[in-house]
Amino acid sequence: MNPLFDIAVIGATGTVGETLVQVLEEREFPIGTLHVLASLESAGQSLPFKGKNLRVREVDTFDFAQVRLVFLAAGEGATRAYAAKARAAGCSVIDLAGVLSAEQAPRIVPEANAKRLDSLHAPYTLTSPSASAVALAVVLAPLRALIDVQRLTVTACLAVSSQGREGVVELARQTTELLNVRPLEPRFFDRQIAFNLLGQVGAADDSGHTALERRLGEELKEILALPDLKVAATCIQVPVFFGDSFSLSLQAKAAVDLAALEKVLDAADGLEWVEKGDYPTAVGDAVGQDVVYVGRVRAGLDDPAQVNLWIASDNVRKGAALNAVQLAELLIKHYL
Amino acid sequence: MNPLFDIAVIGATGTVGETLVQVLEEREFPIGTLHVLASLESAGQSLPFKGKNLRVREVDTFDFAQVRLVFLAAGEGATRAYAAKARAAGCSVIDLAGVLSAEQAPRIVPEANAKRLDSLHAPYTLTSPSASAVALAVVLAPLRALIDVQRLTVTACLAVSSQGREGVVELARQTTELLNVRPLEPRFFDRQIAFNLLGQVGAADDSGHTALERRLGEELKEILALPDLKVAATCIQVPVFFGDSFSLSLQAKAAVDLAALEKVLDAADGLEWVEKGDYPTAVGDAVGQDVVYVGRVRAGLDDPAQVNLWIASDNVRKGAALNAVQLAELLIKHYL
Numbered sequence A, B: 001m002n003p004l005f006d007i008a009v010i011g012a013t014g015t016v017g018e019t020l021v022q023v024l025e026e027r028e029f030p031i032g033t034l035h036v037l038a039s040l041e042s043a044g045q046s047l048p049f050k051g052k053n054l055r056v057r058e059v060d061t062f063d064f065a066q067v068r069l070v071f072l073a074a075g076e077g078a079t080r081a082y083a084a085k086a087r088a089a090g091c092s093v094i095d096l097a098g099v100l101s102a103e104q105a106p107r108i109v110p111e112a113n114a115k116r117l118d119s120l121h122a123p124y125t126l127t128s129p130s131a132s133a134v135a136l137a138v139v140l141a142p143l144r145a146l147i148d149v150q151r152l153t154v155t156a157c158l159a160v161s162s163q164g165r166e167g168v169v170e171l172a173r174q175t176t177e178l179l180n181v182r183p184l185e186p187r188f189f190d191r192q193i194a195f196n197l198l199g200q201v202g203a204a205d206d207s208g209h210t211a212l213e214r215r216l217g218e219e220l221k222e223i224l225a226l227p228d229l230k231v232a233a234t235c236i237q238v239p240v241f242f243g244d245s246f247s248l249s250l251q252a253k254a255a256v257d258l259a260a261l262e263k264v265l266d267a268a269d270g271l272e273w274v275e276k277g278d279y280p281t282a283v284g285d286a287v288g289q290d291v292v293y294v295g296r297v298r299a300g301l302d303d304p305a306q307v308n309l310w311i312a313s314d315n316v317r318k319g320a321a322l323n324a325v326q327l328a329e330l331l332i333k334h335y336l
Helices: A015-026 A076-088 A110-119 A131-143 A165-179 A211-223 A258-267 A282-286 A317-335 B015-026 B076-088 B110-119 B131-143 B165-179 B211-223 B258-267 B282-286 B317-335
Strands: A005-010 A031-038 A046-049 A052-055 A069-072 A092-095 A125-127 A149-158 A230-237 A244-252 A271-273 A292-299 A306-313 B005-010 B031-038 B046-049 B052-055 B069-072 B092-095 B125-127 B149-158 B230-237 B244-252 B271-273 B292-299 B306-313
Touching: A005 A015, A005 A076, A015 A031, A015 A046, A015 A317, A031 A046, A031 A052, A069 A076, A069 A317, A076 A092, A092 A317, A110 A131, A110 A211, A110 A317, A131 A149, A131 A211, A131 A244, A131 A258, A131 A271, A131 A292, A131 A306, A131 A317, A149 A211, A149 B149, A165 B165, A211 A230, A230 B244, A230 B306, A244 B230, A258 A271, A258 A292, A282 A292, A282 A306, A306 B230, B005 B015, B005 B076, B015 B031, B015 B046, B015 B317, B031 B046, B031 B052, B069 B076, B069 B317, B076 B092, B092 B317, B110 B131, B110 B211, B110 B317, B131 B149, B131 B211, B131 B244, B131 B258, B131 B271, B131 B292, B131 B306, B131 B317, B149 B211, B211 B230, B258 B271, B258 B292, B282 B292, B282 B306
Parallel strands: A005 A031, A005 A069, A069 A092, A092 A125, A149 A230, A271 A292, B005 B031, B005 B069, B069 B092, B092 B125, B149 B230, B271 B292
Antiparallel strands: A046 A052, A149 A244, A244 A306, A292 A306, B046 B052, B149 B244, B244 B306, B292 B306
C-alpha cells in the first residue's frame, strides 16, 4: 500500500486555498489527515472534502509537527511567519504567495523545470510561481528546444480573482451599480474596474515597474533557465472574474519555423494548442481546465524571427492550486 | 467674413457619425448647410445641431453637387460607393472607414503628418485612420525626433463601440443576462464578451493576422513615415463600452533618455502625459476628451533601449470623429 501524507493547507478559505483542497480530492492525492487552516476570522467555517465537511481551524495554534507537507496559500505576512514555523517543524513547504526568495524557495512549474528538484534536499521549500509565470512557462518551456528566445514582450490581462474574493465581489458590485445607473464609489479597487481596464496592478517603483511585473520577469528567467532573457511585462487588471489572458510576443535569434513550433505545442504537456481560424478565451476555454490554452500563433507582420501568441489560463486553478498540487505530487513520488 | 462650407455627413446616425456632428458644432466649424445622411432604414430620424433638429435624409438620393466636403462614416460598401459619387461631383472626401487605398486616400493624423497635405491637390480624398492608429500616432509622432524607433509591439484593447452601436448593445445585454444568471446566447459577438476578453477581432488570414492588425501596421508606417518600422499588433476586444487602451512597447536603436522623452510628451499636442505614480484609464480619463492619454512610461526591465507605455483614448471621439474634423479644419484653413 502506498504511504499516506498528513497535510496542512493554510489560507484554505481563500479562492486559491479552496480550489487547492478541491484539486487534492479530484486527483486522489494520498492524504492521511488534511488540516485546513486559516486566520482567526475564517476559523470555524467548513470546507467540503471527500463527502465530509472539514472544519477550518485557526492556523496560529496549529502544531506543524503533525504534518509532513504544508501548502501556504495565504497573504504575505502570514506566509513568511508560517513558512518559518513549518520549516522549523521539519515540514516541506509549498509557497503560493511568492514571498520567499528564489534562494530560499526555487520556483517550479512541473512542465518546465521539474528537474530542479533533483538538486534539492528534504525537507523542501518550494515556490509555486505567480499564475502568469505558470501559464507562460507551460507554453514557453517546450519551445526552448526549437527557438533561441531572446526577448519576451507580454501584456498580462489579469482577472479580478487574482486579488482574491474581494476582487470578485467588487467587480460584481461595480457592474451592478453601473447597470442600475447608480453613482459608482470604488472600494476595493481605487477606481472603476467594471467596463474599464486598469493599466497598473499595485504600486509602481521609481522606475515605473510594479512588483508583479518584476516578479514575472524574474520568475520566467529562473523557470526557463534563461538568465539573459529580456522580458518586458505589463500587468493590467481586466473586468473578468476568472481566467487570465496573455498577449505574448517572442523574439527569436533567427526565423522561426511556425509549422514545427505548432507541432511542438500540439505535443506538449499541460497545454492545448488551438489552430488558426479559432482562438481560445479565458472564460470560454480555460476556466476550470487543467491546461493552458494557446492560439493565434503567427509570425510578426514584418519579422519572421518574431512569434505572437494569445494565451488563456485559469489563474486560480492551473496558475495556482493545480501547479502547487502537481509540485506536491512530484515531491511525494520521487523525493519525500 | 470667413467663408462657410456646405457639408455632408454620411452615416450620421452611427456612433461615430453622431459624435462627428456634435464635434462640428462644438468646434464652431464654419458650416453653411449641414446635410446629415444615412441609409434608408435610418432616414427620417433627427439629430440635434445648434439647437435645432436636423432631419436625417437618405443618402441614395442625395445630390453631392450641393456640398464641398463629405465625411464618410459608413460601412465598407457604402463608403466605396459614395466616395466615388462624391468625388465625381467634385467634393473633397474624408473617409473614416479606411476602405480606400493609401494611394487613393492618404492617411492623416494632424498631430503626426499634417504636412502630407502640402503635396496633394483639391478636391482632396483623405483617410482618417483607424482609432488605434490615431491614438498611437499622436503619442509616437513627437518621439520620432528623439528616438530611432525600430520596432513596435502593441496590444490594442478595443472597446465594443469600435463595432458600432450593436457592439455596445450586445455587451450591455450579455452583462445583464449573466448578472441575472440567465443562460447566455451570444448574438452580435460570436461568443461571450461580458466578463471575458476576445483575443481576435474579425477573421484571420492564412498567416493568422486580422485585417485590423494588418491595417494598423500599415497605417503607422505611413503616418509616421517610417517604412522600415517593424510592427507586431494584437487587436483584442474587451468588455469596455467606450475608450480603447493600448499596451505599447517600442524598441529604439540605442538607450532612451526617459527624462527627455517625458519632456517631449509633456509638451506635445493632442496628448496628456500622466506622471509616474498615477496612470490613465479609458473610462476614467480618455472618454469624452480631445486628447490621448499616455502614462506608465518606463524602460524595459532589462533593456534601456526599450520603452513601455500605457495609452488610453476615446475611440469614437478622438480616434475617429475629432480626427476627421481636425483634418477638415486643416483643409478649409489652408487648402480648400
